[in-house]
Amino acid sequence: MAVGVLALQGSFNEHIACLRKLGVDAVEVRKPEQLAGLSGLIIPGGESTTMAKLAEKNKLFPALREFGRSGKPIWGTCAGLIFLADRASGVKAGGQELLGGLDCSVHRNFFGSQLNSFEVELPVPALASQEGGSTTCRAVFIRAPAIFDVGPSVDVLAEYPLAPGQAVEVLLFFTSISCKILYLLSPACTRW
Numbered sequence: 001m002a003v004g005v006l007a008l009q010g011s012f013n014e015h016i017a018c019l020r021k022l023g024v025d026a027v028e029v030r031k032p033e034q035l036a037g038l039s040g041l042i043i044p045g046g047e048s049t050t051m052a053k054l055a056e057k058n059k060l061f062p063a064l065r066e067f068g069r070s071g072k073p074i075w076g077t078c079a080g081l082i083f084l085a086d087r088a089s090g091v092k093a094g095g096q097e098l099l100g101g102l103d104c105s106v107h108r109n110f111f112g113s114q115l116n117s118f119e120v121e122l123p124v125p126a127l128a129s130q131e132g133g134s135t136t137c138r139a140v141f142i143r144a145p146a147i148f149d150v151g152p153s154v155d156v157l158a159e160y161p162l163a164p165g166q167a168v169e170v171l172l173f174f175t176s177i178s179c180k181i182l183y184l185l186s187p188a189c190t191r192w
């Protein structure tokens with residue numbers, strides 16, 4: 001069975017190329033009917049406000065929510081993660097529609113502008129203990145979001161401790177906790 005990649009905006013080509021390199025049948029999803037028969041869906045990085053507007057224009061929200069409710073796994077990268085979150089802050093005036101389904105609170109552009117983007121070697125213990133691979137993963141934070149809290153259904157695979165002064169436009173008390181960043185997998189996703 002094929003894995004879909006939401007192809008409205010952002011880095012969908014890169015995700016499709018990775019899947020094909022792994023020998024996975026990957027298809028672009030732009031319309032509700034293209035979700036039929038897929039075994040999972042990836043929502044790529046990009047710009048979540050634009051992605052939400054295009055999803056609305058293409059009448060994708062009901063079908064995407066139904067896909068999630070059916071128990072099929074959905075992976076969100078960066079903007080995709082924002083799109084999947086139940087709660088978002090730091091959004092543009094007027095707000096933005098969220099797909100929801102991942103019980104977490106996310107702050108858009110937490111680390112600042114594109115110029116503040118950075119890379120780090122992030123410890124991910126589950127990679128070694130569950131997958132037998134390396135203990136770290138090269139994490140790329142491009143105008144990245146941060147997750148502040150997660151509900152009981154969410155397994156956190158990696159955390160990024162904030163460097164002093166790294167958080168922008170966020171209340172001080174948030175800076176005293178470590179940030180749960182980027183890739184959170186719900187129990188459904190860990191089966192994938």
Ligand SMILES: NC(=O)CC[C@H](N)C(=O)O
Pocket residue numbers: 044045046047048049077078079080082108109142143144145
């Ligand atoms: N790398 C990314 O996907 C950035 C996400 C972007 N800050 C947003 O709001 O959607």
